[in-house]
Amino acid sequence: MNMIEGHMTFEPSADIPVWDVDPYAEDVLIDPAPYYAELRARGPLVYIPKWSVLASGRYEETRDIFSDHSRFVSSRGVGLNDFKYGEPWRPPSIILEVDPPDHTKTRKVMARALSPKAIAGLKEEFRRTAEMIIEQLIERESFEAIADLAEAFPVAVFPKAVGMVDSDRRRLVDYGAMVFNALGPDNKFRRDAMAMAPDIVPWITGACTRDRLTKGGLGALIYAAADDGEVTEAEAAMLVRSFLSAGVDTTVTGIGSALWCLASNPGEYEKLKADASLARPCFEEVLRFTSPVHTFARTANQDTEVAGLRVAEGTKILCALASANLDPQKWGDPEIFRVDRKPVGHMAFGAGIHGCVGQNLARLELEAVLTVLAETVERVEFAGEAVWRPNNAIHALDRMPLRFIAR
Amino acid sequence: MTKIIFISSDGNETAVEAADGDNVMRAALANDVDGIVAECGGSMMCATCHCYVDEAWTDAVGARADGEEDMLESAACEVRPTSRLSCQIRIRPELDGLIIHLPESQT
Numbered sequence A: 001m002n003m004i005e006g007h008m009t010f011e012p013s014a015d016i017p018v019w020d021v022d023p024y025a026e027d028v029l030i031d032p033a034p035y036y037a038e039l040r041a042r043g044p045l046v047y048i049p050k051w052s053v054l055a056s057g058r059y060e061e062t063r064d065i066f067s068d069h070s071r072f073v074s075s076r077g078v079g080l081n082d083f084k085y086g087e088p089w090r091p092p093s094i095i096l097e098v099d100p101p102d103h104t105k106t107r108k109v110m111a112r113a114l115s116p117k118a119i120a121g122l123k124e125e126f127r128r129t130a131e132m133i134i135e136q137l138i139e140r141e142s143f144e145a146i147a148d149l150a151e152a153f154p155v156a157v158f159p160k161a162v163g164m165v166d167s168d169r170r171r172l173v174d175y176g177a178m179v180f181n182a183l184g185p186d187n188k189f190r191r192d193a194m195a196m197a198p199d200i201v202p203w204i205t206g207a208c209t210r211d212r213l214t215k216g217g218l219g220a221l222i223y224a225a226a227d228d229g230e231v232t233e234a235e236a237a238m239l240v241r242s243f244l245s246a247g248v249d250t251t252v253t254g255i256g257s258a259l260w261c262l263a264s265n266p267g268e269y270e271k272l273k274a275d276a277s278l279a280r281p282c283f284e285e286v287l288r289f290t291s292p293v294h295t296f297a298r299t300a301n302q303d304t305e306v307a308g309l310r311v312a313e314g315t316k317i318l319c320a321l322a323s324a325n326l327d328p329q330k331w332g333d334p335e336i337f338r339v340d341r342k343p344v345g346h347m348a349f350g351a352g353i354h355g356c357v358g359q360n361l362a363r364l365e366l367e368a369v370l371t372v373l374a375e376t377v378e379r380v381e382f383a384g385e386a387v388w389r390p391n392n393a394i395h396a397l398d399r400m401p402l403r404f405i406a407r
Numbered sequence B: 001m002t003k004i005i006f007i008s009s010d011g012n013e014t015a016v017e018a019a020d021g022d023n024v025m026r027a028a029l030a031n032d033v034d035g036i037v038a039e040c041g042g043s044m045m046c047a048t049c050h051c052y053v054d055e056a057w058t059d060a061v062g063a064r065a066d067g068e069e070d071m072l073e074s075a076a077c078e079v080r081p082t083s084r085l086s087c088q089i090r091i092r093p094e095l096d097g098l099i100i101h102l103p104e105s106q107t
């Protein structure tokens, strides 16, 4: 048995096109659109010899794979490593990297804590914080939008919503980036991420213990499920940590990308200003257009087929969510950003039983930011070049100088 | 194909043909039936696909999914014994002719 990146190598079925490309090369991660276009053009599935994986980039098949948790499992890892054959770098996530029935149990606890009703009470606080931050930025000639807004906002509201007493902006943001980089191959992004783990992981673990959380937060709701015997104390601690691995860097990216979309499309910003109730649909379009999480993998748990092509048990499939979100077959004119498109069915939050459990919270955050923006800012302008940051699973801006002109 | 009949809160009826294995939420969206929003796309996170299963069909449709009860609490309209999240109702041949009543609003 030959292994590569912790999974078995395999010979693809002869009718699957072979493409000698590295989806994890720095230039692809920075500007992935040409890779996605060619991935879709070559076929519903493509074999990538460099990592011995299949990749799926068309909407239909990507959605089908993601929606079918019985054939395409998460328990063998949603990155390149196959947990069947090796120890993962950290204990697998007990929500992201498990299948039913284990998943059903933890998912229920998390979904209850993050339901629209459970988080509705956070709305006012989110709005006040957005007002405070944006008001200060309007005063300035220009600012660094990733640090000063995209990071500042979630770091101000999210740990507090969880009920954390400790807060450390750098570690909170880097934790997510680290976990997501770890899903890729052993390239420099993954190695750099792993090097940060000894500093970040113990801090996160300490900050998520029961005694470091206030009574009224989301974290306390998870520990309450431990009191009720639904999950163990150790499981509760892991679930609270998953708020931080999955919920900070992703929303930072969402806010940064939303600002980038609006600065690049002033006409669309005009529409948002004219009708601030477009804030929510606008975020859906930002998600479709930019896909903060660009790729997650699944593993075939049986010999099966996708679009009539044979897929053997043990095959890793890279599901390029970002590519599915740009598939012209599905969207008609995917390269156009339209705040009122209402792209129901986009894949940015995944699909099926693992579909993002934090999506309501992400929407609430972005609704606050985009509403306050529309109400108080006349124009959003670039004040320098926007630079993207390579990451094995997240497509995010690294820096973006902006200017807000007051309304 | 299996026939599903949607009845809106003001009595409008729409009959659609849906593929077995799909779900009632997707059948509604695919046929432009108003009254289903489905913000989360079927991941049981939003409750904007809330519907009422016609009394005559509740046995055939079966019980709520694990966790569905919790999410129904977020529904905009009154939750009744017949309330379901339509993304959790899988279409199968026994449901041919299924009648689904839609709530007044989802948000």
Ligand code: HEM
Pocket: A074, A078, A095, A096, A097, A107, A110, A114, A242, A243, A244, A246, A247, A248, A250, A251, A254, A291, A292, A293, A296, A347, A348, A349, A350, A351, A353, A354, A355, A356, A357, A358, A359, A361, A362
């Ligand atoms: C714009 C922001 C966000 C994006 C783009 C995003 C994206 C995703 C995606 C694509 C998945 C599916 C993973 C899979 O199927 O393998 C997912 C799952 C998940 N997300 Fe998010 N997410 C965001 C915000 C959040 C927030 C704010 C939280 C926490 C409060 C969160 C917590 C989670 C968790 C715990 C899972 C695993 C769910 C499961 O496996 O059942 N996410 N997210």
Ligand code: FES
Pocket: B025, B038, B039, B040, B041, B042, B043, B044, B045, B046, B047, B048, B049, B071, B085, B086, B087, B088
């Ligand atoms: S579509 Fe969101 S709960 Fe059914």
